[in-house]
Amino acid sequence: MDTNVLTVAVLLLAGALALWGLFLMRNRMEQKPGSLLGIPHAMRPGSPDSTLEGPRLERIQVGGFLFTLVLAIFIPIYWLPEANRQAAFQERFDEESLERGELIFSAPPPLEEDPDPVEYKAEERAISLGMACANCHGGVDEDDPAASAGGGLANPAYVDPVTGAEIQYRAPPLNTVFQRWDEEVVRFTIERGRPGTPMAAWGVEYGGPMTTQMVDDVIAWLQSLPGNREDPNDAISESCREPAAGTSAERRCGEEIFQARCAVCHGPEGSGKEGLGTLADPWFQGKALWKGDVRGMDERQHFLTIMNGRRFAFMPQFGESPAQGTPVPTYPLTDAQIQAVMQYERGL
Numbered sequence: 001m002d003t004n005v006l007t008v009a010v011l012l013l014a015g016a017l018a019l020w021g022l023f024l025m026r027n028r029m030e031q032k033p034g035s036l037l038g039i040p041h042a043m044r045p046g047s048p049d050s051t052l053e054g055p056r057l058e059r060i061q062v063g064g065f066l067f068t069l070v071l072a073i074f075i076p077i078y079w080l081p082e083a084n085r086q087a088a089f090q091e092r093f094d095e096e097s098l099e100r101g102e103l104i105f106s107a108p109p110p111l112e113e114d115p116d117p118v119e120y121k122a123e124e125r126a127i128s129l130g131m132a133c134a135n136c137h138g139g140v141d142e143d144d145p146a147a148s149a150g151g152g153l154a155n156p157a158y159v160d161p162v163t164g165a166e167i168q169y170r171a172p173p174l175n176t177v178f179q180r181w182d183e184e185v186v187r188f189t190i191e192r193g194r195p196g197t198p199m200a201a202w203g204v205e206y207g208g209p210m211t212t213q214m215v216d217d218v219i220a221w222l223q224s225l226p227g228n229r230e231d232p233n234d235a236i237s238e239s240c241r242e243p244a245a246g247t248s249a250e251r252r253c254g255e256e257i258f259q260a261r262c263a264v265c266h267g268p269e270g271s272g273k274e275g276l277g278t279l280a281d282p283w284f285q286g287k288a289l290w291k292g293d294v295r296g297m298d299e300r301q302h303f304l305t306i307m308n309g310r311r312f313a314f315m316p317q318f319g320e321s322p323a324q325g326t327p328v329p330t331y332p333l334t335d336a337q338i339q340a341v342m343q344y345e346r347g348l
């Protein structure tokens with residue numbers, strides 16, 4: 001048994017025994033004539049006023065004073081470290097949440113036929129929590145958290161329900177997902193999945209296996225990865241903050257911005273979902289932006305699409321002040337940068 005539990009049990013028992021002893025002793029001592037004759041308490045003569053209002057009253061008053069003193073000392077002693085105690089609890093909860101989040105993301109160890117109970121006990125948590133996001137989104141690297149969840153191919157390949165063809169889908173890296181999305185969209189995606197892609201609904205309310213706590217845990221773990229706290233605009237050179245329209249700098253910056261901010265979803269060449277869907281040419285989550293596809297939109301529409309995004313079609317907003325009701329992105333692009341990347345896309 002836990003030694004703490006044992007100590008508390010022994011202390012309680014000792015206290016009870018001491019009180020019981022005291023009770024017995026007092027009973028012995030109280031051999032006054034009244035009790036010897038068997039006269040009930042209520043019918044025995046009471047103490048005179050001189051006793052009740054004299055020494056007895058003083059005893060009660062002193063007792064009360066001492067008790068108040070004890071409370072006055074005990075409560076501050078208990079209360080002063082309370083803030084620290086709560087902070088320590090919070091810290092422990094957060095640490096445990098991260099541990100669980102990592103287990104949830106990882107692939108569970110295989111369940112053996114006749115497992116040794118001790119070994120099974122050690123792996124039980126990993127087996128019950130493991131949701132194997134890592135099978136698609138890239139494994140966990142204990143030594144280098146920055147390399148964890150670095151993306152991969154959806155595994156197994158997606159089978160198109162209409163044509164029956166196997167399509168290799170890119171599962172996006174999640175160690176940078178907070179560079180493109182806020183928590184609302186990440187939670188929405190994990191809980192409800194992305195219908196029509198290999199990303200399944202994981203939330204228990206949507207038929208998946210994960211409770212809200214598990215979703216919280218995996219999000220907390222993702223947020224702890226270094227990439228999710230980095231500014232993706234750091235990869236764009238300083239000279240591309242305000243590229244002038246129509247210059248060669250604008251074309252160069254457009255490509256740079258596209259690689260830093262858009263390629264993860266639209267593919268390095270903007271091939272999006274239009275590629276062959278093979279190992280060499282997998283599908284990305286964004287639309288294809290080449291072969292003139294985007295030129296079907298006029299420039300104003302195109303600009304507003306990048307600025308405001310299409311939140312629940314999973315195209316993020318990039319403007320510094322997107323349309324009302326759309327959250328301001330954590331890492332926005334300037335209007336000139338949006339202009340530059342737009343021109344790059346129209347030239348693909």
Ligand code: HEC
Binds near residue numbers: 305306310318345
């Ligand atoms: C998180 C993934 C993601 C990122 C990052 C992303 N996009 Fe998209 N984008 C999408 C998706 C998904 C769509 C399709 C939306 C739809 O179905 O309407 C889309 C659509 C678009 C469209 C409209 C295409 C059309 O034919 O309707 C444009 C233009 C576009 N993105 C530009 C960009 C630019 C420029 C960037 C980088 C600054 C970017 N996107 C970054 C996912 C992304």
Ligand code: HEC
Binds near residue numbers: 155174189199202314
């Ligand atoms: C079978 C492969 C597979 C598994 C397993 C999987 N995902 Fe995904 N996930 C994908 C694919 C593919 C996409 C891109 C979907 C699209 O095209 O919009 C995706 C998208 C996402 C996104 C959105 C990324 C973005 O940039 O918009 C998040 C967040 C995510 N997954 C989290 C998870 C978590 C957490 C788990 C584990 C509980 C998980 N996924 C398990 C394949 C998978």
